[in-house]
Each structure stands twice: as structure tokens, then as C-alpha cells.
Amino acid sequence: MTSPSIRVAQHAGVCFGVKRALEEASKVLAEQDGSIHTLGELIHNPRVVQDLEQQGAHVAHSVDEVKDGTLIIRAHGVAPQVKQAAEDAGLHVVDATCPFVKRVQDHARSLYKGGYQVVIVGEAGHPEVEGILGCTDGKACIVSSAQEVEFLDISSRVGVVVQTTQTSKNLREVVDALLLRAREVRVFDTICSATNERQEAARALAATCDLMLVIGGRNSGNTRRLFQICHDVCPCTYHIEDAREIDPKWVACASNIGITAGASTPQGQIDDVLSTLKQITS
Structure with a gap:
């Protein structure tokens, strides 16, 4: 046969953002003394998370769980309020957020401050989406598909950002649905290349x-x-x-x-x- x-x-x-986060974690493990935690799972890979745990980087599910030492912000990023809380608690914060995720956060913040109703195309509850949501003071709407657009209370000016790992097809369908309902739709295609x-x-x-x-x-x-x-x-x-x-x-x-x-x-x-x-x- x-x-x-x-x-x-x-x-x-492995993509650039994940590689960067793993390098940041390895650097901290090699150089830092004291307790080391990641805020949430550094990346979505159980085997890698287990390996990091064995090396001394423990998963914390909230800032309150970490009393001292170093806190590594996961690749998916966090809301700015969460990062500020960690710094206010006196923790040494290492930000391993993917630069492409930071770009989404920046666009969401800019749209929100510019008076747009922000729509995030992504998975509600996903760490990346939660971090983006925090950049709009929790005021953005989250939709995972075009079908969900009909349930939104749409304003005349809508600004769209998208979770970096969504599909282009899904983004197009959501934008098409929004164009039928809003006078102005401003779109930042933030899907990672x-x-x-x-x-x-x-x-x-x-x-x-x-x-x-x-x-x-x-x-x-x-x-x-x-x-x-x-x-x-x-x-x-x-x-x-x-x-x-x-x-x-x-x-x-x-x-x-x-x-x-x-x-x-x-x-x-x-x-x-x-x-x-x-x-x-x-």
C-alpha cells in the first residue's frame, strides 16, 4: 500500500504576537526574582500554559489574586482599567499584548472619543474582545455575525473594529448589514494579515x-x-x-x-x- x-x-x-508574548515570558522567567503571574492564560494553548506553570509563571484570573511580584499581560491584552489597577497595586507589569491587538484598542478608543457608536465584530467574552470593550468604557456593542445587527439600537454614526482573528467574510457581512441601517459607517479592518x-x-x-x-x-x-x-x-x-x-x-x-x-x-x-x-x- x-x-x-x-x-x-x-x-x-505561531504568529508574531504569540511569539513575542512567549519571548517576553521567557525573559521574565530568566531575569526576575519573586512571584511571576500571567493575567489569564498567556496564549490559548493548554500545553504551553502548563509548561509555563511548571517554569514558575502561574495563571492569575484577576489582579486581586496577585499580591506582589511580576504580572505579565497576556497576548490578547486587557482593558486599560485592568492594567492601571495592576500598576496601582504596585506590581511590576510586563505588557505582552500583541501589537496588532493594541492597534484595535487604539482605533476603538479613537472612535469612541470621536462620538461614534462603536461596534466590535468578534466573540463576546473572548479576552481580546473584552480588552477592546474596555477602551470604550464598556459602551461598545459586540456582534459575532450579521444576523445580530438587527438587534442593535443603531445610531446615525457607527465605527467598526474587528477582533484580529475574525474572517474577512464575516466582517464584510456585518458591515453590509450596518450600511442598511446607519447614515455613516466608518470601518477599521483590524484583522491581522x-x-x-x-x-x-x-x-x-x-x-x-x-x-x-x-x-x-x-x-x-x-x-x-x-x-x-x-x-x-x-x-x-x-x-x-x-x-x-x-x-x-x-x-x-x-x-x-x-x-x-x-x-x-x-x-x-x-x-x-x-x-x-x-x-x-x-
């Missing part, structure tokens, strides 16, 4: 495969969107967090296997999946 083809998407795995590249590469690869594996935390929004994109064109698509979840039955009848990975998935986890697949198919 001929071994199946195994290919990794051209753009997959790496997100677009990752999504397009995953879609292109999935279209040529009869099995797709999407690697990343189940709490990772961008990984869940990669799964949906791949599943739409390749029904045999599976979302896994690590190589141990691979079922040999998935591979048994596959001729072309594709792999992609979310923005919080280090190369080592991709390599583990490749190694496991090669063992199964050899």
Missing part, C-alpha cells in the same frame, strides 16, 4: 485533501475558525490539541493528509503530529 501524502499548510502555527494568510492557506490545502488535521487549543478562537474553514471544503477534518488524539482509523483510507495549526501552536506540536502520522502510515 502506498503511503499517503502528508503536507503542512504554507502558513500555519497573518490570520488572513493562515486561513487562505488552510482553505487551499483542505480543498486538495481527504483528511485535514487542525492543531490548536479548543479554547482558541482562531483555531476553531480554521477548523470550520477546512471542514467546509474537507468533511473529514478534525480539531486536535496534540498528536495523542490522532485516531489511526482517520488515516487508514486517506490518500492526501493536510495539516494546519492555530496562531498559538508552537512548531514542536506540529512536528509531533507529523512524526505520529509517519509512524502510523509507515
Whole structure:
């Protein structure tokens, strides 16, 4: 029997913002004495979070949990009021917020101060979205799809920002729905370019495969969107967090296997999946 083809998407795995956050955390662990905490999970990858915990960077779910030492702001960012509270508490704050997320926060703040009704296209409750919301004093509206626009009390002037890992298609649909209801709609397309590249590469690869594996935390929004994109064109698509979840039955009848990975998935986890697949198919 001929071994199946195994290919990794051209753009997959750790993005710039995640890489930067991990580098900041590593620097703190190497240089700082005393207690070290991350405010929330540094990135949405359970394995990485567990590794950081073992190295001494513990997860705190609120500023109040941290009495002293260093507090690392997660890659998704936080509301400005939260960061200020940490500084007021006398903590040494290391801001590992992705620069692209900071850009969204800046646009949201500017729109809010300019008198626009701010609409955030994203997932309510997601850490990144909560941080953006804080830049509008909690006054922005959050929508995850165009269908939700009809439930908004729309003003005449609307300003739109978007969670960095959303799809361009979803943003376009929301904006089209807003244009039917508002006199002025000002849009900042703040989707990270790496997100677009990752999504397009995953879609292109999935279209040529009869099995797709999407690697990343189940709490990772961008990984869940990669799964949906791949599943739409390749029904045999599976979302896994690590190589141990691979079922040999998935591979048994596959001729072309594709792999992609979310923005919080280090190369080592991709390599583990490749190694496991090669063992199964050899």
C-alpha cells in the first residue's frame, strides 16, 4: 500500500504576537526574582500554559489574586482599567499584548472619543474582545455575525473594529448589514494579515485533501475558525490539541493528509503530529 501524502499548510502555527508574548515570558522567567503571574492564560494553548506553570509563571484570573511580584499581560491584552489597577497595586507589569491587538484598542478608543457608536465584530467574552470593550468604557456593542445587527439600537454614526482573528467574510457581512441601517459607517479592518494568510492557506490545502488535521487549543478562537474553514471544503477534518488524539482509523483510507495549526501552536506540536502520522502510515 502506498503511503499517503502528508503536507503542512504554507502558513500555519505561531504568529508574531504569540511569539513575542512567549519571548517576553521567557525573559521574565530568566531575569526576575519573586512571584511571576500571567493575567489569564498567556496564549490559548493548554500545553504551553502548563509548561509555563511548571517554569514558575502561574495563571492569575484577576489582579486581586496577585499580591506582589511580576504580572505579565497576556497576548490578547486587557482593558486599560485592568492594567492601571495592576500598576496601582504596585506590581511590576510586563505588557505582552500583541501589537496588532493594541492597534484595535487604539482605533476603538479613537472612535469612541470621536462620538461614534462603536461596534466590535468578534466573540463576546473572548479576552481580546473584552480588552477592546474596555477602551470604550464598556459602551461598545459586540456582534459575532450579521444576523445580530438587527438587534442593535443603531445610531446615525457607527465605527467598526474587528477582533484580529475574525474572517474577512464575516466582517464584510456585518458591515453590509450596518450600511442598511446607519447614515455613516466608518470601518477599521483590524484583522491581522497573518490570520488572513493562515486561513487562505488552510482553505487551499483542505480543498486538495481527504483528511485535514487542525492543531490548536479548543479554547482558541482562531483555531476553531480554521477548523470550520477546512471542514467546509474537507468533511473529514478534525480539531486536535496534540498528536495523542490522532485516531489511526482517520488515516487508514486517506490518500492526501493536510495539516494546519492555530496562531498559538508552537512548531514542536506540529512536528509531533507529523512524526505520529509517519509512524502510523509507515
